[in-house]
Structure formats: structure tokens, C-alpha cells
Amino acid sequence: MDELVVTRIRSRSSWEVRHFNRLLALGLACVAAAGTLPGQPSLKLTVQWDKTTVVSKSTPTLQVVVNPPLRHGEPLSAASYQAVKELGADYVRYVPWLPYPKLGVAELEPPTGQKTSWDFSLIDPMTKDFLAATEGHPTVMNFSTIPTWLFKTDKPATYPADPIQVTWDYTQGTELRDPTGKELGDYYNRLVSWYVNGGFSDENGVRHESGYHYKLPVWEVLNEVDFEHKMTPEQYAQRYDAIVEGIHRASPDTKFMGMALAMPSLTPQYFEYFLNHKNHRPGIPLDFISYHFYASPDAQQTIDNWQYTFFDQADGFLNSVRFIEEIRKSLSPETKTDTDELGVILPTDNKAGDNVPPPPAYWNLAGSLYAYLYIELSQLQIDIIGESQLVGYPTQFPSVSMMNWENNKPNARFWVLKLIKDSFHPGDTLVETKLEDAHSEDLAAQAFITQSGRKLLLANKRNRAIEVPLQDAEKATALTVNVATGDGAARSVKPEGGKIKLEPFAVTVVSW
Secondary structure (H helix, E strand, C coil), X not given: CCHHHHHHHHHHHXXXXXXXXXXXXXXXXXXXXXXXXXXXXXXXXXXXXXXXXEECCCEEEEEEECCHHHCCCCHHHHXXXXXXXXXXXXXEEEECCCCCHHHCCCECCCCCCCCCCECCCCHHHHHHHHHHHXXXXXXXXXXXXXXXXXECCCCCXXXXXXXXXXXXXXXXXXXXXXXXXXXXXXXXXXXXXXXHCCEEECCCCCEEECCCCCCCCEEEECCCCCCHHHCCHHHHHHHHHHHHHHHHHHCCCCEEEEEEECCHHHCHHHHHHHCCHHHCCCCCCCCEEEXXXXXXXXXXXXXXXXXXXXXXXXXXXXHHHHHHHHHHHHHCCCCEEEEEEEEECCHHHCCCCCCCCCCCHHHHHHHHHHHHHHHHHHHCCCCEEEECCCCCECCECHHHCCEECCCCEECHHHHHHHHHHHHCCCCCEEEEEEEECCCHHHEEEEEEEECCEEEEEXXXXXCCCEEEECCCHHHCEEEEECHHHCCXXXXXXXXXXXXXXXXXXXXXEEEC
16 A cells, blocks of 8 residues: 555544544534433424525535446446436546556556557446436546656556556656646547547557547546645646646537645645636636545544534534635635535545444434535535545445445435435525524534425434424425435435424435
8 A cells, every 4th residue: 555545544534634623623512422311302493484595506416436346347337327327416526546547547658659558448438337327417527547657756657457456556756757747738638539539649640549529528637636646736736737738629618627635624725826827827727626525533433423523523624615715715716616525434444454334324424414514515605515435345445435335226325415416406595594402513404495495404413313393394295314214215204293303314305
């Protein structure tokens, strides 16, 4: 496991990050871990339907990271892409990532005067499956792994002959061998031309035909650049510009997304540099920025602690979002934002050989965390809110999966996303929604006026049932994802006695 991956993993669970999140959370109300006392009253919920807070700009979606179970013909791949197709989300993110170089790098060896190594035979079947599943919807493409031969290295990088054998040391080097960036831009020009222009001419002038004429609405330029190749803000801006220019020659209508930072809370200098148009070549667009958040509990914690840790860390992240938004609005207010990796990485994901399944209720708790982030980020008018990720499995971040790799069914994290995506859309009106009670921190609530009527999104953060009183409860219907729904879709529940009951970690949408 190379330094990059060790750093990535530590970034999700290190003492420094946990301590930073706790510092950010100082001043927030402390929540006791005690269970419900007998006779505890219901929460008081007040919705002022005539008082608008903001109009939503937010699109809920997910990311798809390339890995072996998603190869064409695999049962989990077929089930996963069927789920993506039925979801019908916009801006699904597609990332062929560094652990499998043959599945994500189209030119693994440097060209010579005699030959080149361009090869899409393993990449195309997976990419075509993704594009078929998302047909009719804008996507975010990100072939994030740069051929290592484009960097100065002490010796050539190696990679497994077996395309599905994982390797963590392919991404090497910090300085490009061509400091102008032209060679880097040309690689991405040819890669994109393969998919949008029917093919390309290689470095020796030899034509490679694909026959593809896809549209690529958004291209995200590289991934977690604060870790991968350890780029400085200055280096990244130069490489972003070179890649954008290269892709624009092949696909003039494509928009671009930048940075995909792993640790936005710790790296404000990237935003300050990247969002300053003076730091880019003339005419380079800054259409989107992107960054990530994963909750990461201590190894000693259990789900009884996670129900607090996840949300405390999320509050720290949200403080960072507010800070980043001020930078964006000051330097480049036309730039949009995509939080395109939101999830949890459990300590049992962190090293090879870990295969400890989380308790079944974990999937609902992680779904509740996404619903909470959707509410809060919608209030902040974040444009794209992306859950991570479609498929994980033992040794490959299983706690982040939205598919059950044992039965090939979508799990509760997926069904929470689908419930939110089907219920709420950009242009919905968020209205003032208040929770009042000593235990109001146990629940997230937001009311929306949508094109199909009034709706209320509720997320139970706790491992116990919560009752919420509703106005006009007799006229309401509700759909919920909870532990009882398992790997199934949201089910209908009815308010009773003027209240809606949320089971532990339930996410519920009430409609009038």
C-alpha cells in the first residue's frame, strides 16, 4: 500500500482530522448518549408554509467508482446499473480510479517513434455500461488517474498484468516531465476524442477509430489533488488549465469541475488560489468546484457512539462549507459547487484483511446522515449533493457501498437517495421549519413546497423511535426507509393520532 493510499485512509480516520472536526464542533449543543426516558414527550414541529427561507438549487445524486464487480457481465454490475437507470439522477459521477490502472488508464506505456500503447479494450465495456445507465441525464466524467510516465520518477511505475488485481503504488511523481503541460493536455484530448469524435490520431499520426459520439456535459479534472501526486494549488491550477484546453479542442461544449478535494476543511488555500481567475490562462472556465466528506469514527466506537459521531463530524464539515462558500462568492460567484463524495468510512475498511460487516442498522444510520446533509446543503444552496458510492465491497471501502454485494440488491443508503431524488428537485421552496424540545437535536426536519405539493423530509439521527406531531395529519401520506425495509424500497406508513412515528434511523417523506 503506497503513501498516497495510506494518506487517503488516514485522512478519513486520523487523530488530526478527528481532532479538527471536534474543534469545529465546539460551541454546538452537546447531545447526551442516554436512551429515551419513559413518557418522553413528542418533539414540537412548527412549519411556516408562507415563510420562504431559500429556493433549492440542489440535485441529489451519487458517484460510481470503477472496480472489478462493475465489469461488464458481472451480476453485481448488471444489478447496480439497473438501479442507476431506475434512479434516473442527473450529474452521476463516474471515476475510473487508481487501484486498477488497466481499468482507467488508456495509455499505460510512454509512446515511442515506433508504437504507442493506447488500449480501451478493458475500459470501454465498463464506460459504455455507465453511459447506457445514465442516458438522457447529464453526467460528470472523471478519468482521474494520469499515466505515471507523464511524471518524472526514479524508475518506471509498474502495474499488475491482471486487470482486477489491486495495486496502491501506481500513482507516483510530483513533477510533470513536460513542465508546459502540453503532453498532459494532449493525453486528455485524445482520451475524450475517443468518446466524442469517433477516435483520434496518436502521437505518431496513426488513426484509432472508436465510432463513439457521446456527449460529455461535465468533466471533472483529476481527483483529490491534495493527495494524488501531492499537488500544490499552483501545480493543480496549471494542470487544470492544460487539461481543460486539451479537452476543449475535442469537446467545445463540455463544462469543467475542479479539485475534488479530499480534505477541504484543512486546505482553504486551494479554494483561494483556484477560484481566483487571475491564476488561470485567459478564457479558462471555472464552472464547478468539488470536494468531499466522510465521517470516520474511532475504532473503539460502536453504533451507539456513531449516532452522535457521524453528525458531529458532519456539523464540522458544514462549517467548512460555509467558509468555502464565502471564498467562492467573493472570487467567482458564477462557479457552482458539487459535494460529490459524501459518506462514511468505518475503521474496518482501512486495511487489507478487514472483513467485519457493520450491523444492519448501520446502513440506515448512514442513509440518515446523507438525508441530514441533503437538508443542510440545500439550505446553503449547494448545487449538487453526491452520495458515495455505488459499489464497495470487502477490501474496497465496503461501508461506503450503496449496493449489497452479497445479494446484488440496493441497500438502505441507495433507497434513501431514491426517496429524496423522487421527492425533491431544484426550484423547490424551502420554508421555515423549527423543532423545539430538549431532544430536538435527535431529528432533522425540513419542509418544502414542491410542484406536486407540500412535503416534509424527516431524518431520525438516533437508535430509537421518535414521534413527531403533524399539522393536518389526517390528510398526510408518508414513505419511509428504515431498518424494517432492509434492502427494499421505501414503504408507506400512516400517521396515527396526529403523529408520524420514525423508527430508529428512519428517513421519511411526508406529503400533503
